[in-house]
Structures are given as structure tokens and as C-alpha cells.
Amino acid sequence: MxxxxxxxxxxxxxxxxxxxxxxIARRVPVRLAAGRILMDAVADAMEEIGCDSAILVLDGLALGPYRFVMPRFGSPDGIRVAWYSDTHEGVSAVLEHGVASVGRKDGAWFLHCHAVWDVDSEPKSGHLLPDQVTIGADSTVTAFAxxxxxxxxxxxxxxxxxxxxxxxxxxxxxxxxxxxxxxxxxxxxxxxxxxxxxxxxxxxxxxxxxxxxxxxxxxxxxxxxxxxxxxxxxxxxxxxxxxxxxxxxxxxxxxxxxxxxxxxxxxxxxxxxxxxxx
CATH class of the missing domain: 3.30.1330 (60s Ribosomal Protein L30; Chain: A;)
Structure with missing residues (x-):
């Protein structure tokens, strides 16, 4: 099987x-300011660009306090084939690589992000929670608007x-x-x-x-x-x-x-x- x-x-x-x-896609550099919540900063950037949607490449993005989840096979209710792990958190990190899709949820801007980073030389990876990630330092990322x-x-x-x-x-x-x-x-x-x-x-x-x-x-x-x-x-x-x-x-x-x-x-x-x- x-x-x-x-x-x-x-x-x-x-x-x-x-x-x-x-x-139509256009490559646009996006500046994300230290101290802001990732989702809020990206939403403002999307409004400024005026696009309908985007893919972001987040390589080098500095994180302050952040929370993320990992995959889980099977859901707690037994209905879905997969779900999310318990929430993990970290103090700071710099993304080796990250990809986020940016669109809409109930009319408001929303993003979905998977990324890879290191903590004390130990690799980490998962699904960053965009409303629970603080930008750790001024960072410039790439948007494909x-x-x-x-x-x-x-x-x-x-x-x-x-x-x-x-x-x-x-x-x-x-x-x-x-x-x-x-x-x-x-x-x-x-x-x-x-x-x-x-x-x-x-x-x-x-x-x-x-x-x-x-x-x-x-x-x-x-x-x-x-x-x-x-x-x-x-x-x-x-x-x-x-x-x-x-x-x-x-x-x-x-x-x-x-x-x-x-x-x-x-x-x-x-x-x-x-x-x-x-």
C-alpha cells in the first residue's frame, strides 16, 4: 500500500x-519594522503596495518573541487526518528561509507561513503564527505582489x-x-x-x-x-x-x-x- x-x-x-x-506579479522589497507584529506589518505593506495577494520570501527575517506549531497526524476530534501540535515558543531567531502566502480571511489580510531557523545551532521548522510573532529587528524581505x-x-x-x-x-x-x-x-x-x-x-x-x-x-x-x-x-x-x-x-x-x-x-x-x- x-x-x-x-x-x-x-x-x-x-x-x-x-x-x-x-x-500580474511584481517583485517588491518590503521593509518590516522592529517591534511590530508580523501580521500587522505585512497587512500595512499590502495596503501600501495595493496588490490583491502575494507570496513573501522571508529569508533573514529577525524574530523577537515568536510562537509556532508543527504537524500532527490525526486531529483530537478523530475527524481530520492531520492537525497542529501544541504551541511552541521562542525568544529570538533569524529565519534561514521562510515562505508565506498572503491573502484574505473574512475580508481582512491574513498570511500562512512555513519557515526554517536555528536556535543555539539546533535547527527548528514549522508553521509560524503570524499574529504571535514579533519582528526582532528592522528587516527587508521580498514580496511577489x-x-x-x-x-x-x-x-x-x-x-x-x-x-x-x-x-x-x-x-x-x-x-x-x-x-x-x-x-x-x-x-x-x-x-x-x-x-x-x-x-x-x-x-x-x-x-x-x-x-x-x-x-x-x-x-x-x-x-x-x-x-x-x-x-x-x-x-x-x-x-x-x-x-x-x-x-x-x-x-x-x-x-x-x-x-x-x-x-x-x-x-x-x-x-x-x-x-x-x-
Missing amino acids: SRAERITHPGPRNAIRQHVVPG FWGGVFDVTADEETHFSFFRARPTSPPAGAPNAAIATLAPFEDLVTVMPGLAAPYGGTSAPLYGLGSVIGADFAEGPSMESLASEVLTLPGATAGRIPLHCVDPDGGMFRGDLLKGAGPVLITFELMLTSPEV
Whole structure:
């Protein structure tokens, strides 16, 4: 039995497996000020840019006091196939790498962030809670601002989670140079990405994403056998080569270039593909 065959979600299978929205993306440096709550600072930045949605690359972001969760297999109510760990906290850190999707929840700005960092030379990884993270020092991060679509928190009947779903907004002027997308459970990342990226440079299109997968096998290095995880793309990811960082419920970390057929989505995967010139 494959890893994916061991997963049964509580609701009926959604008919649409890939929600894909083309639009216009622009790379924008974003200054985040020390002492601010991450969610509030990002919301103000989005208002200033005037975009519909964004992907943030948070490499080098300094954290003050922060809280995060890790993956858990199975939910306390016994309904969902995965959930969140108890909340962990830290005093300060600097992110080695982080990817966040920015969209809307009940009309207000909201973000979803997975990241990797060190504490006293010990690697940590997980899902940062954006309203419980204080920015530790003035930091500049990269936003891939997007017009034409939004990540919108939506109740999902298949998984019984509420999470970002890519939805169109008003079409921007000009030819699309990017797309945002959300993938349903069991969609294989390596298999689907070239097709999604075909209008934006094919396999050379840069990829930024985060979510969860049902185990993972890599071109080199040990496999992640856990059926629950938190994952994010690593720098240099493209539609044709997906270096992925994964953390399992025990805090085990795995990374490498994902193999075809070896990275099916567990709950959801949020992403942006851009033309190489963005």
C-alpha cells in the first residue's frame, strides 16, 4: 500500500483539484519594522503596495518573541487526518528561509507561513503564527505582489479544514506573467507543476510554495516516511526542479529535490509560479 492509499479524508472528493488564477506579479522589497507584529506589518505593506495577494520570501527575517506549531497526524476530534501540535515558543531567531502566502480571511489580510531557523545551532521548522510573532529587528524581505487573484480562506468539505484557495479578482491590464494556485489532496507536486507553468516559461518558471505532503522521496538523501508534514519550497525551486524542506511531527527534517510521484499533497499546497524575468 502506498503512503497516499493510507489517507482517507472525511468528506467527499472535490471535483476541482487545481485552482489556478493567472495574473500580474511584481517583485517588491518590503521593509518590516522592529517591534511590530508580523501580521500587522505585512497587512500595512499590502495596503501600501495595493496588490490583491502575494507570496513573501522571508529569508533573514529577525524574530523577537515568536510562537509556532508543527504537524500532527490525526486531529483530537478523530475527524481530520492531520492537525497542529501544541504551541511552541521562542525568544529570538533569524529565519534561514521562510515562505508565506498572503491573502484574505473574512475580508481582512491574513498570511500562512512555513519557515526554517536555528536556535543555539539546533535547527527548528514549522508553521509560524503570524499574529504571535514579533519582528526582532528592522528587516527587508521580498514580496511577489500579485494582481488578478487572491488567496482566500475557504471552508473545504473534503478535508474539513479552512485554508487558502486561489480565487480570481478583477483581471489586470496586460498579459499574465504569473499564476497563483492551490492544489487539492493527492495532487503530485512534480507531476502537475510543468503543466501549470507552461504559460510562464515552462520548467524554468520560478516556484514559491508551502503546504503539506504525504511523505516524500528525494533524488538524494533519506526519505520522509511521515504521512503528515509541513513543507516549503527552497531557494532555486522551479517548475522543473522542486527542492523541498519538510518537517515531520517528531521534528525530523528532510530536504532535497523531490522525485516525481513522491510528493502527493496531504491537505493543501499554495503556490506562485512566475515568468523568469519577474
